[in-house]
Amino acid sequence: MWGHWITTEDFFMHMSTDLLSKINVDVTFAAFSLFMELNILLSTPNSDARESHRNTAKMFIIICVCICISTVFYNQYLKESKLNLNSLKTKKASSFHEFARSTNDAWDLEDEEDEDLVSASALSLSKNKQPLHSSSDTALPRSQPQDQTDSPQDRSELHNGTMVQSSSDSDLSSAPRPLSLPPRPIIPLVARISDQNSSGAPPMTVREKSRLDKFRALLSANNTDLDELRKHSWSGIPREVRPITWRLLSGYLPANRERREHVLQRKREEYFGFIEQYYDSRNEEPHRDTYRQIHIDIPRTNPLIPLFQQPAVQEGINDLVTPFFVVFLSEFVEEKHMENFDVAALPVETQRNIEADSFWCMSKLLDGIQDNYTFAQPGIQNKVKALEELISRIDEDVHVHFHRYEVEYLQFAFRWMNNLLMRELPLRCTIRLWDTYQAESEGFSHFHLYVCAAFLIKWRKEILSIADSVLSLKDSSIADFQVLSSKEILSIADFQGLLMLLQNLPTIHWGNEEVGLLLAEAYRLKYMFADAPSHYKR
Amino acid sequence: MATAPYNYSYIFKYIIIGDMGVGKSCLLHQFTEKKFMADCPHTIGVEFGTRIIEVSGQKIKLQIWDTAGQERFRAVTRSYYRGAAGALMVYDITRRSTYNHLSSWLTDARNLTNPNTVIILIGNKADLEAQRDVTYEEAKQFAEENGLLFLEASAKTGENVEDAFLEAAKKIYQNIQDGSLDLNAAESGVQHKPSAPQGGRLTSEPQPQKEGCGC
Numbered sequence: 001m002w003g004h005w006i007t008t009e010d011f012f013m014h015m016s017t018d019l020l021s022k023i024n025v026d027v028t029f030a031a032f033s034l035f036m037e038l039n040i041l042l043s044t045p046n047s048d049a050r051e052s053h054r055n056t057a058k059m060f061i062i063i064c065v066c067i068c069i070s071t072v073f074y075n076q077y078l079k080e081s082k083l084n085l086n087s088l089k090t091k092k093a094s095s096f097h098e099f100a101r102s103t104n105d106a107w108d109l110e111d112e113e114d115e116d117l118v119s120a121s122a123l124s125l126s127k128n129k130q131p132l133h134s135s136s137d138t139a140l141p142r143s144q145p146q147d148q149t150d151s152p153q154d155r156s157e158l159h160n161g162t163m164v165q166s167s168s169d170s171d172l173s174s175a176p177r178p179l180s181l182p183p184r185p186i187i188p189l190v191a192r193i194s195d196q197n198s199s200g201a202p203p204m205t206v207r208e209k210s211r212l213d214k215f216r217a218l219l220s221a222n223n224t225d226l227d228e229l230r231k232h233s234w235s236g237i238p239r240e241v242r243p244i245t246w247r248l249l250s251g252y253l254p255a256n257r258e259r260r261e262h263v264l265q266r267k268r269e270e271y272f273g274f275i276e277q278y279y280d281s282r283n284e285e286p287h288r289d290t291y292r293q294i295h296i297d298i299p300r301t302n303p304l305i306p307l308f309q310q311p312a313v314q315e316g317i318n319d320l321v322t323p324f325f326v327v328f329l330s331e332f333v334e335e336k337h338m339e340n341f342d343v344a345a346l347p348v349e350t351q352r353n354i355e356a357d358s359f360w361c362m363s364k365l366l367d368g369i370q371d372n373y374t375f376a377q378p379g380i381q382n383k384v385k386a387l388e389e390l391i392s393r394i395d396e397d398v399h400v401h402f403h404r405y406e407v408e409y410l411q412f413a414f415r416w417m418n419n420l421l422m423r424e425l426p427l428r429c430t431i432r433l434w435d436t437y438q439a440e441s442e443g444f445s446h447f448h449l450y451v452c453a454a455f456l457i458k459w460r461k462e463i464l465s466i467a468d469s470v471l472s473l474k475d476s477s478i479a480d481f482q483v484l485s486s487k488e489i490l491s492i493a494d495f496q497g498l499l500m501l502l503q504n505l506p507t508i509h510w511g512n513e514e515v516g517l518l519l520a521e522a523y524r525l526k527y528m529f530a531d532a533p534s535h536y537k538r
Numbered sequence: 539m540a541t542a543p544y545n546y547s548y549i550f551k552y553i554i555i556g557d558m559g560v561g562k563s564c565l566l567h568q569f570t571e572k573k574f575m576a577d578c579p580h581t582i583g584v585e586f587g588t589r590i591i592e593v594s595g596q597k598i599k600l601q602i603w604d605t606a607g608q609e610r611f612r613a614v615t616r617s618y619y620r621g622a623a624g625a626l627m628v629y630d631i632t633r634r635s636t637y638n639h640l641s642s643w644l645t646d647a648r649n650l651t652n653p654n655t656v657i658i659l660i661g662n663k664a665d666l667e668a669q670r671d672v673t674y675e676e677a678k679q680f681a682e683e684n685g686l687l688f689l690e691a692s693a694k695t696g697e698n699v700e701d702a703f704l705e706a707a708k709k710i711y712q713n714i715q716d717g718s719l720d721l722n723a724a725e726s727g728v729q730h731k732p733s734a735p736q737g738g739r740l741t742s743e744p745q746p747q748k749e750g751c752g753c
Contacts, residue, residue: 376613414583414614423582496601499586 208238215241224248224255233439235519236432236512243331246324247357249438250364268356320365320420323431324358368444372417380417383449384409387417390453390529398460405494412502416452420444424455425507425515432515447526454521459505466497546590546597549729550710551621552703553651555643556628557636558607561662564693565628566604569703574694581606583614591704593711600703619650623719623727624658624706629677631661631690632669637677644684654719655727656709658687660702665692 204212215238218229229248237245247253252267253260332346332354346354371379388409392399402409415423422430433451437443456463507514554562563585567575570587585604590597603622605615619625625647629636640659647657659681661672674690681688687705691698713719714728721728 373610375610377610410614410617411584411586418582423579496586496588496599500588503586 212238212240215245219244219248220257222257224257226255230439234436236516237435239330242431242435243328246327246361246434246438250361252357252360252364264357267360268353271356271359272352320422321358321362322422322427323434324361325354326427327431328354328357365444368442372445377418379445380414381410383417383452384413386449387413387452387456390449390525391456393529394453394525395457395460398457398463401464402498405498407495407498407502411499413452413456415503416455417448420448421452421455424505426510429507429510429512429515432512433519436519447522450522450526450529451518453525454518457521458518459501462501463498466494466501546599547730548596548598548711548714550598550600550623550707551727551729552600552602552624552626552706553619553622553647554602554604554626554628555615555619555647556607556626557630557633557639557643560607560628560630560633560636561693562607562626562628563604565626565660565662565691565699565702566602568693568696568699570602572696574696580608583611584618589703591707593704593707596711598707598711600707602703616646616650619647621727622651622655623710624656625651626658626660626702626706627686628660628662629672630663631672631677632663632666634671637661637672640680644686652726654713656687656706656713657685658689658702658706658709661688661690662693664690664697665695 211232214232215229218224218232219241226248229245233245233249244253248255254263332350366373369379371377372383373379388399391409401407420430421433425433434443437447440447554566556562558580563578563581564575566585566587567573567578570589581604583606587602587604588599589602590599592598603618605611605618627640627643627647629640631637644657647655659677661674661677663669677690678688680686687709689698689702689705691702693699710719710728714721719726719728721730
């Protein structure tokens with residue numbers, strides 16, 4: 001099937017006609033290639049066709065994303081049932097099931113806002129009280145009715161429409177999961193998303209409370225003042241209001257409060273319309289091969305797997321949609337349960353809404369960083385160059401050090417740009433980072449550069465000390481190494497040490513505080529350099 | 539890492555290439571960590587690992603560049619071929635297409651490395667015998683026709699993983715010994731712990747002896 005896919009890809013590289021032909025398995029990359037194609041389409045005069053292509057592409061990305069995500073959650077769920085989790089956990093899970101059932105159709109934005117206004121309690125709890133209107137989305141048909149006809153290779157990821165619930169998913173990974181997992185370190189996935197949230201034990205400080213109040217006031221206004229909202233979001237959004245704030249900041253929800261429900265409904269319908277449209281064609285050439293290819297690699301490409309299996313490797317997240325998904329999911333799950341949460345336990349409507357919302361917000365994000373993912377990734381290359389230039393201005397020591405040991409910026413910063421530091425930071429930090437990115441104009445594209453610079457400088461001591469330690473070792477042991485007067489070996493040793501450091505920066509315990517400092521430094525750099533471009537453009 | 543930086547005589551640069559999903563990162567991980575990583579995230583651009591091995595009593599540090607298999611990263615990954623002493627070209631024995639693409643990988647490897655670069659072909663996922671799609675014999679023949687070393691290996695069980703890296707190292711070392719690999723040549727991919735300071739990147743010591751260190 002790979003062969004088919006490649007053949008198709010090669011074919012379409014020449015024909016350059018089909019948007020979906022280049023889709024790859026990794027969702028992020030799928031997105032990238034689509035936008036590669038979109039660049040061609042953007043020159044298409046017919047704007048309708050352009051829009052429709054673009055949407056098809058985005059929709060497709062998100063299908064992949066959501067298959068991935070729900071597969072993982074489901075696998076996790078299976079694993080846990082097998083593991084005979086202790087009764088406490090089981091109890092929690094079942095009570096969540098009940099809770100989920102009882103709130104089947106409660107996901108309504110207006111209610112949510114009201115809740116926000118009247119109660120400081122966690123949203124997920126407050127949901128319980130208000131299963132008000134039935135969601136209008138229920139009118140939508142399930143989008144993929146004919147999946148039983150999938151070819152064997154397709155396995156069954158899409159059995160329940162857009163969200164995976166088939167048990168055969170777990171078979172997809174050729175490697176059996178370990179039967180006994182190591183004890184889970186207590187590094188909460190999202191517990192530190194916002195240290196000031198109200199759902200945990202620690203009581204809010206007055207300051208946090210007043211911040212939350214400010215957000216609630218802004219959000220409940222008839223016309224939310226987006227500038228003001230951005231201003232406040234820059235330094236972090238309280239967990240309770242993060243989902244709706246993200247929807248507003250990404251432009252997915254209108255500032256006008258009365259229109260929100262309508263827009264939300266329309267957008268979600270539109271999204272599932274895309275899916276239906278695409279899904280119907282999934283067995284047509286050439287989509288079929290693309291589609292199969294997505295299935296093959298889902299188990300390994302899903303960055304969440306390591307995340308949920310062993311939090312120690314949280315930097316393995318490479319999926320740009322994950323933060324959106326987790327944040328929107330946080331409306332329904334108490335954060336302490338998040339890691340072990342089984343998405344399939346959520347009502348289908350809720351799953352669908354999370355999926356649609358993630359899709360639209362992801363679209364918005366990708367719009368801003370398209371040139372990162374077009375052919376040869378010029379956006380990334382340029383940003384890496386800009387980073388190098390910037391570092392040479394702000395920290396000559398580090399720059400010279402890299403140069404001396406022949407470390408190229410591309411060797412580590414490519415990934416920083418390509419994955420928006422998601423592989424370098426725990427997910428909770430990425431989410432906090434994205435509060436600011438969404439509040440900052442050109443946050444994901446331009447400001448990210450300064451964040452990367454601040455991030456690099458953050459490690460300057462470690463970076464410079466690698467050389468120092470080797471040099472001192474050289475000095476102290478020079479008698480044993482008469483032959484080592486050459487700097488050559490030194491530089492080799494340092495090169496390797498530096499790269500190992502730069503590819504494994506110890507951020508696992510980072511939380512809001514560290515990200516806050518990072519952002520402050522990035523802001524300072526931007527203030528100094530961005531507004532005076534000649535400072536860093538030669 | 540600064541504990542004993544010089545207890546090796548050579549540094550060999552390796553690259554690992556091949557289609558996406560054939561198990562390049564898993565091979566590297568198995569080799570450096572002796573563990574199988576079941577859910578390995580995609581490699582972005584290039585990642586880096588090292589390990590010290592021993593060939594004929596010489597300690598050799600392998601400096602291994604694990605490249606992303608995805609086509610879209612080729613522009614970046616190609617820049618890492620330069621100066622590789624060894625290349626592990628990996629395919630997946632259960633997916634014929636990854637085998638079919640070998641000629642394109644080989645072309646890249648030949649064009650972007652020097653003629654002395656030792657290329658070893660590795661058929662990974664040898665543990666999945668039931669799903670085998672490429673026979674040992676045909677791959678062996680392909681390797682012979684193209685002058686490649688060849689092994690089937692499994693990053694999952696660890697079978698032949700050590701050997702894959704070692705065989706290539708032995709061959710490189712042999713090339714150094716018989717003088718066919720000129721360490722003076724730029725981009726030989728081998729760096730020798732020098733017995734005397736030399737200008738430039740590489741030092742000439744075609745007949746290395748044990749040096750007075752922790753070797």
